[in-house]
Amino acid sequence: MHGEGPLLILAGAGSGKTSVMTHRIARLILDENINPRNILAVTFTNKAAGEMRERVAKLIYGADEMEYDGEALLRQMSGYGGLWILTFHSACLRILHGYADRLGYTNNFTVYDPQDQKSAVKRCVDELGFDPKTFSANYALAVISGLKEEGKTPERLMREIDEGGAYVGPRRRDMALIYKRYAETLKRNNAMDFDDLLVNAVELFKTNPDILEYYQNRFRYIMVDEYQDTNHMQYLLVKMLAARSGNICVVGDDDQSIYGWRGADIRNILDFENDFKNTRVVKLEQNYRSTGHILDCANSVIRENKGRKRKALWTDRGEGEKVVYKQVYDEKEEARFVTGEIMKLAGEGKRLKDVAILTRTNAQSRTFEEAFISNGVAYRVLGQLRYYDRKEIKDMLSYMALTANPKDDVSLMRIINVPRRGIGDKGVAAIAAAAAGQGVSMLEFLSSGKPLPLTGRASQAALEFAAIMTGFSDTYERMKVSELYDELLARTGYVKALESRNTVEDDARIENLLEFRSAIIGSEAEDPDLKLTDFLEKTALMSDVDNLDRDADATQIMTMHSAKGLEYPVIFLPGMEEGLFPSLRFDGEKNMDDALEEERRLCYVGMTRAEEKLYLLRAKIRTRYGRRDYTVESRFLTELDQGVLDPKGDIPGKELSGYLHKNIESDWGGAQPARGGGWRAADAFGEVKSEIDSLGTKREPDIQAGDRVRHAKFGAGLVIESENGFATVMFDDAGRKKLALGIAPLERLG
Numbered sequence: 086m087h088g089e090g091p092l093l094i095l096a097g098a099g100s101g102k103t104s105v106m107t108h109r110i111a112r113l114i115l116d117e118n119i120n121p122r123n124i125l126a127v128t129f130t131n132k133a134a135g136e137m138r139e140r141v142a143k144l145i146y147g148a149d150e151m152e153y154d155g156e157a158l159l160r161q162m163s164g165y166g167g168l169w170i171l172t173f174h175s176a177c178l179r180i181l182h183g184y185a186d187r188l189g190y191t192n193n194f195t196v197y198d199p200q201d202q203k204s205a206v207k208r209c210v211d212e213l214g215f216d217p218k219t220f221s222a223n224y225a226l227a228v229i230s231g232l233k234e235e236g237k238t239p240e241r242l243m244r245e246i247d248e249g250g251a252y253v254g255p256r257r258r259d260m261a262l263i264y265k266r267y268a269e270t271l272k273r274n275n276a277m278d279f280d281d282l283l284v285n286a287v288e289l290f291k292t293n294p295d296i297l298e299y300y301q302n303r304f305r306y307i308m309v310d311e312y313q314d315t316n317h318m319q320y321l322l323v324k325m326l327a328a329r330s331g332n333i334c335v336v337g338d339d340d341q342s343i344y345g346w347r348g349a350d351i352r353n354i355l356d357f358e359n360d361f362k363n364t365r366v367v368k369l370e371q372n373y374r375s376t377g378h379i380l381d382c383a384n385s386v387i388r389e390n391k392g393r394k395r396k397a398l399w400t401d402r403g404e405g406e407k408v409v410y411k412q413v414y415d416e417k418e419e420a421r422f423v424t425g426e427i428m429k430l431a432g433e434g435k436r437l438k439d440v441a442i443l444t445r446t447n448a449q450s451r452t453f454e455e456a457f458i459s460n461g462v463a464y465r466v467l468g469q470l471r472y473y474d475r476k477e478i479k480d481m482l483s484y485m486a487l488t489a490n491p492k493d494d495v496s497l498m499r500i501i502n503v504p505r506r507g508i509g510d511k512g513v514a515a516i517a518a519a520a521a522g523q524g525v526s527m528l529e530f531l532s533s534g535k536p537l538p539l540t541g542r543a544s545q546a547a548l549e550f551a552a553i554m555t556g557f558s559d560t561y562e563r564m565k566v567s568e569l570y571d572e573l574l575a576r577t578g579y580v581k582a583l584e585s586r587n588t589v590e591d592d593a594r595i596e597n598l599l600e601f602r603s604a605i606i607g608s609e610a611e612d613p614d615l616k617l618t619d620f621l622e623k624t625a626l627m628s629d630v631d632n633l634d635r636d637a638d639a640t641q642i643m644t645m646h647s648a649k650g651l652e653y654p655v656i657f658l659p660g661m662e663e664g665l666f667p668s669l670r671f672d673g674e675k676n677m678d679d680a681l682e683e684e685r686r687l688c689y690v691g692m693t694r695a696e697e698k699l700y701l702l703r704a705k706i707r708t709r710y711g712r713r714d715y716t717v718e719s720r721f722l723t724e725l726d727q728g729v730l731d732p733k734g735d736i737p738g739k740e741l742s743g744y745l746h747k748n749i750e751s752d753w754g755g756a757q758p759a760r761g762g763g764w765r766a767a768d769a770f771g772e773v774k775s776e777i778d779s780l781g782t783k784r785e786p787d788i789q790a791g792d793r794v795r796h797a798k799f800g801a802g803l804v805i806e807s808e809n810g811f812a813t814v815m816f817d818d819a820g821r822k823k824l825a826l827g828i829a830p831l832e833r834l835g
Contacts, residue, residue, distance in 0.1 A: 086112070091327075091361035092334040093354075097398045098383075098693035099374030099652065102336050106308060107137060109334065110168070111144035113306060121168035123303060125326070127176055128310035137310070138170045169304075173319050174279055177286035180300065181277070187293050188285055195276040202226055202278050209266040215259055223586040229264050233280040234316045234348045236287075239265035283318040290325050301329035312337035312357070316348040324360060333361060339394050340387050343646060343687045345679070355392060372398040372693070374652050376405025378729045379699050383692040385726040390682045398693070407731040408699045410722065415706045415713075416449075417607075420456035423657050426700065427462060427640055430655060437463055441641040441653040443691045445666040447593050448472075448600035449659060450642050463639040467647055473624060477583075477594040478601055482624060484573045485566075488557040489617050492526040497554075501527075504582030506546035512539050516547065528554060553577065566620050567605045567711070571803040571815050574598065575791045581806045584813070599821060602711040645691040656695035658688075659702040662716040665709075688721050711817075788812050788826055793834040796824070801834065 087109075096102035110126060113119040128134050169176060178196065185192045197205065203222040206229075210220045232242060242261045271277060277285060290297040307327050309315070312335035315323075327333035335357060342351040358364045372380055380398045387393070413419045427440055442453055451472040457464045472478065480503050483496035490496075494517065501516075502508040515538040520530035531537070531551035537544045553576050561569050574580050580598065583591040608623065609615050641653070660666050667684035692699060707716050722737035730736065788794060792804045794814060802816030812831065813823045824831065 087334070087365060087367070088117075090331055091357075091364040093357050093364050093366045094334065094336040094369060095366065095394050095396055096336050096338050096369040097372060097396060098338065098341060098690070099372040100369035100398070101373055102310075102338075102369060103137065103140070105369065106310060106336055107140040107144060110141050110170075110308065114145060114168075119306060123305040124168050124308070125176065125304040125306070126168075126170045126308040126310070127173050127323070128170075129172060129314060131172055131175075133310065134170055134172050134175070141168070141170065173322070174282045177282040177322070180286050181282065181289065184289055184293070184296055185285070187296070188289060189272065190275055190277070193275075195274070196282070197271065197276050197278045199226075201276070205270050205274075205276075206263065206267050209263050209270055213259070213262055213266060215256075215263065218585045219256065220260065220263060221586040223588040223591065225260070225263055225267075227588055228260055229267060230280050231348065232264060233284050234318055236284070236317060236321070239268055280318075283322065287318055287321050287325070290322075297325060298329070300326055305330045305332055307333045309333070309335040310337075313339050313342035313351060313354045314344050314349045315353045316350055320350065320353045327361070331361065339392075340390070340396075340686055341649065341690050343649065343683060343690055345683050351392065351683075355394070366394075368394075368396045370396050370398055372400045373402075374696050375400060375693060376402050376697060378404050378407050379692065379695050379697075381726055382408045382699065382729040383689050385729070386685060386692070386721050386724050387689040389724050390685050392679075392682055406698050408701060408725075408729050409731045409734045410701045410703075410725075410737065412703050412705060412735045414704065416452045416704050416708060417456075419659050419702050419704050420452040422702070423453060423659065423700075424456045424460050424462060426657075428460065430698075435655065437638045437640045439654040440657070441643065441648065441651070441655070441694065442657045442659065443643060443645045443648050443694065445645060445660055445668055445687075446596060447644060448596050451600055451604060453642055453659075457640065465639045465641055467641055467643040472597070475594075475597055477579075477598050480579065481570070481573065481598065481601065482621070484554075484577060484579075485569065485617060486621055487528065487554055488561050488569065488573070489621060491528045491555070491558050494520070494527045497527050500577075501547070501550055504578055506543075506550060508539070508543050508546055508550075512543050512547070515539065561617055565609060566615055566617050567602065567609060569617065570602060570605055571805075572791065574815070575803055575805045578790075580813070581790070581808075584806065599711070600709070602815075603708045606711045607708065645687050648694050649690055652694050652696055654696045655698045655700075656691070657700045657702065658691050659704075660707070661701050661703040661719040661722055662707060663719055665707070665716075666719055667721070685721065711815075788831055788833060795832045795834055797830040 094102065094105060096105065106126065110124060113124060114121055126137065128137065169179070171179070181188075181190075181194070182192055185194050203226065206222050206225045207217065210217050210222075210225065237245075239261060242264060243258075246258055246261055271281065290300075304326055307323060307330075309323055314337070323333060323335075335354070337354050339351055339354050342349060342354070345351065358366070375383075375398075377400055380400055384397050388397075411422060413422055423442065427437065430440065431437060442450075444450060450466055454464065454466070454472050456462075466472070473482075480500055483499045487493050487496040487500065498513055498517070501513060516527055516530065519538050520527045523530055523533075523535075525533070528551060531547055532555050537547055539547060557569065557573070557576075564572070580595060583595050583598075604624075605620065608620055612619070645658075658666075666688065667681055701722065703718055703722065704716060706713055708714075718737055725737065727736070788804055788807050790804050790807050792807075793801065794804055794812075795801050796814070796816065799814075799816045799822060802814040804812050804814050805821075806813040807826070811823055812826055813821065814831075815821050
């Protein structure tokens, strides 16, 4: 019912914010006689915009009429001349299609999709003569996108570099030149990428006051959904549009701001009242989704954050069941417990699709998938592939299969150009044809010494690939499966290729590959005489889930980031351990306090997905990347109000307190006590410079990928990558670390 002036709606989880937005739009049109063309509503996804348009149309025209001609009504209401309910990018595209000529484009400019962008930036790297391994397309585009979100042009970036600032990664001046060439390429081709749509719309308004004035007069009422997820460019856009009328209404929840790694700036919603004077603030604190104990649980965690607007969710649904906290021995028992609870709930009448498991990382799904398959529990992995269906896992299984069976042409064809070796589809087809003509397998043909039907560079790459694989075929039977896996990761350059691209997606793939190492070591623990062929047969059975009906009643597995906006009667949150959740892995740009607060918001999001029943789980020992460690309970558990917990379950801090909080050494289960407050992701992923600074300066040893080495502290391991004075080592006990060769005490073995 708010009229003129800025309005901030702080909409707690499950408080009906979409209903509020759609009813507000309908009221402005029906009760205030506001022309639909004077309203702009923006959100983040096409799906959300489409649902909002449909709900507004039903409110305005009535449900019965919508059933007959809903599409026509939507087109009439949301066309260029009517109400705009669009994504940020769609709204900017409409504006630019009318005025792009003011910026030196034609109005029929092209919008480059991600593949177009990759092709363009690859050409720029090549034209400038830079190493494509240092500046992969994914890495360069990630840097460029971040710079555009900050509003930094190539010229401004170069000025900042000259002044000693603006670090953007390796060879920063070269990166600035790539950015400049990429921008010139797009302009020359009369093209924009997705980031340009926002950047250029803001630039259009800055440089053309008449156009800005036109849209300010047109959009007298502006509404923004999910305002906590806006980046700097989106913030500037809506601020400029609303400057004249002041009628801006934003809806969001600072407690659900979980996309900082994607450019979202929580300060936009926290500082809204400073940006727009005389703001009215309305808090939507009634939750229509969850029961009382679940909300009290979530509230007790999120109230520990300092950077937030104070609010507390409540419900009239009653207290409901108390939250279950369960400590288990390890990740396998965690999966068995969850499976048993799901089967018990199913026996009590719950549907499998009423249950969701929300993980902090993709790699956590593996043990649950294995337990579900073993017990016949139907499941789906949402937002990601099933663990054994993921490309990186299938690739490594193909490498292992070809090692065990050199005649396996199917596996060879999958991996001969993975990572890229310059052997294209035509080259692979030519090798297959030549091998068939000789009556031998493709690997046998490549190893025969006969001329290859390839160009010089591709021919050399194929021969090097064949030499690697035949070498493994001759030696794998004398190696443990985990040793073979480590050697394959190093010799094939698979991990190095992922690291060079330096994207969030590739980091997740590396994590999955390291989790696969845990699966191998787990299998070896069960069978010390495990053979490669036995392991391949086991994983083939594990990945055989085609008998599960994907449309049938099935439990859902997803990450907490994927679960935002969803809800389920029953939620399991596994892995409530320091270093895993909260994950304390930093990119160097976000300080520890900010990172921890975002992790706490993510916990809040996960908890508030539950409608009726919430389980929190923690493994006392967890195997990550092949290393078994005692864990420390997540600090989020110690922040809980004890009254919300089921007394039949466990109590945070009660069990194993000697091991968990005093770091007492023990030989229990072969695991090592957590050091320095528990598992630190920095230990797993490599940045441990502070631990080796005190070891003194040494001459840089001649360490190469594939070498077995020993470290005075971390023990024996395999070098995965050695480049630019640093070595990435997969240690047998300490996991994966990146060490400075000049000061790390590394000794080559053998």
